[in-house]
Amino acid sequence: MATAGTSSRGASSYDRGETSPALLTTTIGVNLTASAAAFPDRDALVDLSSGRRWSYAEFSHDVRRLASGLISAGVAAGDRVGIWAPNCAEWVLTQYATAGIGAVLVTINPAYRSHELAYALKQSGVATVISASRFKTSDYAGILGEVAPECPELREVVIIGDTRWRDLAGTPVDTASLAQRGATLSTQDPINIQYTSGTTGYPKAATLTHRNILNNGYLVGELLGYTESDRICLPVPLYHCFGLVMGSLAATSHGAAIVLPGPGFDPAATLRAVQDEACTSLYGVPTMFIAELGLADSGDYDLSSLRTGIMAGSSCPAEVMRRVIDDMHMAGVAICYGMTETSPVSTQTRSDDSPARRVETVGQVGPHLEIKLTDPGTGATVSRGQVGELCTRGYSVMTGYWNDPETTAEVIDADGWMHTGDLAVMDDDGYVRITGRIKDMVIRGGENIYPREIEEFLYGHPDILDVAVIGVPDQTYGEELMAVVRLCEGATPMTVEGLREFCAGRLAHFKVPRYLRIVDDFPMTVTGKVRKDEVRRQGIEHLADG
The missing domain is CATH 3.30.300.30 (ANL, C-terminal domain)
Incomplete structure (x- = not known):
């Protein structure tokens, strides 16, 4: 497990993370194969809403079957494959199957409507879409039927559960084709396109590689002390980095279990999943934890198996943090900060940090990364204790926005620094406190x-x-x-x-x-x-x- 304390210190708001453990140098597919070989009988995936579960041996086998089916369907390395579905086992299988054959997984927000969906499919040039038939009030199949004619590169729509999906997912493993494809892949290949939340204008398509997201998931898990004995409850959305990187990849890179409590967030289902599956880790944004603690019967659930987890997205009120640590037994809960463009985590609190550190800061720089705070006007690094724009450099920075070099150049400078647009203060120990957004600053x-x-x-x-x-x-x-x-x-x-x-x-x-x-x-x-x-x-x- 990585430990804090090896980062450089100084008068300027610059810090560099520790250099151990070493970065992983394999692709996602190779990493999964290694975990399956090491922990074949341990749970890999539990999908509680459908009552299904997979051991690592079973999960790896089913991933390879779907990957073989995608190859037989003509999906080439570099082709974009969209996934439009709520949290479900098929989502996770698709994530690893596409990675195994070098296809670029385009993750689509389950809340998108036709206009937003059409934009994402066209902008990224999706060739194949794997979709749920519907979710909540959205008729996914119907919406896809409407927008498909607008998307000239879209060749096939596969609805999860229908005959075509069953054929693809049930394809016999083609060991030779998988090996041949795997030999052509590089850790630097783009493997994932995630659309930013689009708070201004159209969403931007952050393009991430095997190296980006596999290492970020792995190193976040290292700081949480993950082993094959951990069981991670994921009520957060898989289509976002929180779910697919900090969740799925942190789990599979350590041989831990992914537990999906349901297709969307439900506080009671989440606590029930923790109890019934003896989860050791729980993820959420502060509002999720508030909802869970706010249940009238929250004290009736046995949460004693929990020891850690991640809270991210926004700052946590002190009283909520106290109850998460005391009432939910999450003494090791971490605060993480980042953005889609950085895979996502740049800073993280450590397991021995005080509750005050977890409430007031977003932790210290992660392993193998650099951060600095700069004057938005001059670009000069500011002194500790002064407000500056948080910039990140290292393995986690995206390759760029898909087909948008101009916007990429606006946020990644010539020296490789990602300019986050967030304003922050760094203290003498390297802990970072986010103070706002540059665009939110009022003059x-x-x-x-x-x-x-x-x-x-x-x-x-x-x-x-x-x-x-x-x-x-x-x-x-x-x-x-x-x-x-x-x-x-x-x-x-x-x-x-x-x-x-x-x-x-x-x-x-x-x-x-x-x-x-x-x-x-x-x-x-x-x-x-x-x-x-x-x-x-x-x-x-x-x-x-x-």
Whole structure:
């Protein structure tokens, strides 16, 4: 297991991760084969909603059958294969089968509608789509029938569970063809296209390699202390890095089990999965853990098997962290920070970090990576304790955005640094605290204001459950602040005067919000982040409506 303490330290906000364990130098397919050989009888995959489970020997065999079927269907190395489905066993089988033959898996958000689906299929040039027939209110098969004529490179649509799927998944293993294909693959080959959440404009297609995502999953798992004895409960979506990298690849690179509690997040099903499958690790964004702890019978589940897990996507309130550690037995829970473009994890708390470190920071730089904080205006590395843009360099940085070299050049500089757009502060020990987004920074009358600072202050108001601070246009100052808040149940209706009174004498006058808007909920990304662009748009409309 990697340990902290070997990173470089200095006066500037630069840090470099430890160099052990060594990076993996195989493809995903070769790594899975090795795990299956080492742990043939251990559980690899448990899909509770369908009641199916696979040992590593069975899982590897079924992956090779599907891979053989895809080769027989004419899927070549480099072809894009889309997967559009909620969490299910077939999703995981497809992930490893495509990796084994060098096809590029294009992961599609289960919530997409026809316009978004058509864009992803066309932009990445998907040749084959493997899809669920439907999920919740979405008729996937019907939507695919509508958009297929718009996608000239799309050759085949395969619906999970139908005859064509059964034929592909049941193809006899063609050892010779698999070996021949495997011999042509490189760890640097693109293997996955993931669309960013698209908070501004069209989603961008981050292109990731075997080396990117296999190593990120492996090293995240190393810091969590994973072994073949671990069982990872995954209620997070597989189509996102949280599920397919930090979840699936962290598991299979250690011989651990992947446990899927259901097709979508359900707090009761998640806790039941932990209990019934004796899971040792649980993943989620803070809102998932809040929902699980908020169940009326949450204390009735036996969660004593848990020891660790990952919380990511947004900051965790101190009380929630306390209950996750104490009530859910997750003493080793880690906070991870990253982005799709970096496979995703760049920083992570360690198992011996204090609860305060896990609440207030996103940890230290990961193994084999470098991070620095730079002045957004000059590009110079700032000193420790100063705010700067977080940049990452190393094995995890994507090859670029698919077919978009111009946008790629905007975020990856000539020296290989990925500019995240996140503002952060690094302390003397290398721990990083995210303070906001560059695009969220508000400039009021020449003063740079960081909304995250004001949000953290307003969380101290007894009636505020959640808050987002945004900048809205102002003729005098250029921008003014608006606090958009969710109130606690039963709270007294809040007024802007009352809010200002709460802030008076405790915040500089230019940081006190001029406007207040009360909402029932926030528009969110899949990883639990508030979509500030949408909150801003709604806020501007609210002011225009008077």
